Amino acid sequence: MGDERRSTIFFTEQHLSYADILPPLEVRARIEIAVLNFLKDLNSPTPAISNLPMINRKSSNSRVNQSLLTEASWIFLSRSFCTKSLTRENSAKAFIRAWKVMEMCYSILLLEKRVTQRELFYKLLCSSPDYFTTQLQVNQTIQDVVALLRCSRYSLGIMASSRGSIAGRLLLQGPDQETVDCTKCGSSGYAISGDLNILEKLVMKTDANYIIVIEKHAIFQRLAEDKVFNQIPCILITAKGYPDLATRFLLHRMSRVFPKMPIFGLVDWNPAGLAILCTFKYGSIGMGLEAYKYACNIKWLGLRKDDLELIPQESFIPLRPKDMQIAKSLTSSQILQDNYKEELAVMVESGQRAEIEALYFHGYDFLGKYLANKIVQVHYI
Known part of the structure; x- marks a missing residue:
């Protein structure tokens, strides 16, 4: 898989940490070294249980790096460590979980298999019920292991699940597969594979001028059914809400291709x-050392505060407590650029939210016209 670090020559790489994409043999070797170091400390003249040094994944350790050659920027973690210790009460179970996940991943790599996080959860639930009771514990432990071994989750044999779909002016050809014409996949589009190795090897051809990322599957379906890509030469892609890793990875790769x-x-x-x-734009702190692999330079087309005049007053919805919590989190983060902060401040001050579907007030075919007009505006600016 490609590595964007090669092109970001103005980043201070010596202060940044990454998760490498490694072959199974090297990942197994790193796990074996961790085991040998653990045993060495146990068998020393002064026996001790060694701690597990991991890259710190807290927001205080995150950085947003801006390339001087492009507008692109991503979240990275700096080289600051934390430890999981068996002797500390607050991290003892996390310490054991990390070894359990490493053991499971080692077996998966030996078998030359790949599993989803959900499949891994049920395996661990059955084999280690005292330590794994929720999917969240598995997800967090996977990131602990990534931070410990400095290799990607994919290198550990863990496959991303996918909800995403793609449609429009794009031809896709995978290894030993027929070419898929995404203009002919109907309103539901072409389902994005969760296998990052397949996504990395896809041969992609297009005559589109734009890629449009759509939050909601229903809006994606409407635009695909209306074949808006014939009016606007574009590729449509959706993750059906909060973006899954496979959809983010494919979009990131399309931005490279x-x-x-x-x-x-x-x-x-x-x-x-x-x-x-x-x-989509910056990656997420939750992905830790891998965040940059799932980011792209996306521009906010809509809905924007300038579009509110298009929406009937009856269509506005009061902000919920969860909305305010998200707003607070975004405001306190380092990633939000000034014009985004302004939009967010208007949302909070108004106490209202507007959904894309409100544009149907102007007719079901209005969305295509809206997108075409907005794209012209952005290019004009």
Whole structure:
């Protein structure tokens, strides 16, 4: 898989940490070294249980790096460590979980298999019920292991699940597969594979001028059914809400394959919509060392505060407590650029949110006209 670090020559790489994409043999070797170091400490003249040093994944350790050659920026983690210890009460179970996940991943790599996080959860639930009771514990432990071994989750044999779909002016050809014409996949589009190895090897051809990322599957279906890509030469892609890793990875790869093609985002005018956009744009702190592999330079096309005059007053919805919580989190983060902060401040001050579907007030075919007009505006600016 490609590595964007090679092109970001103005980043201070010596202060940044990454998760490498490694072959199974090397990942197994890193696990074996961890085991040998553990045993060495146990068998020393002064026996001790060694701690597990991991890259710190807290937001205080995150950085947003801006390339001086492009507008692109991503979330990275700096080289600051934390430890999981068996002797500390607050991290003892996390310490054991990390070894359990490493053991499971080692077996998966030996078998030359790949599993989803959900499949891994049920395996661990059955084999280690005292330590794994929720999916969240598994997800967090996977990131602990990534932070410990400095290799990607995919290198550990863990496959991303996918909800995403793609449609429009794009031809896709995978290894030993027929070519898929995404203009002919119907309103539901072409289902994005959760296998990142397949996504990395896809041969992609297009005559599109734009990529449009759509928050909601229903809006995606409407635009695909109306074949808006015939009016606007574009590729449509959706993750059906908060973006899954496979959809983010494919979009990131498309941004590399078609580097001059603008990527636009169509989301609801609310804090959650902005959070979704920012996840596509910067990656997420939760992905730790891998965040940069799931980011792209997406521009916020709509809904924006300038579009509110298009929406009937009856269509506005009061902000919920969850909206306010997301707004607070975004405001306190380092990633939000000034014009995004202004939009967020207007949302909070108004106490209202607007959904894309409100544009149907002008007719079911209005969305295509709206997108065409917004794209012209962005290019004019």
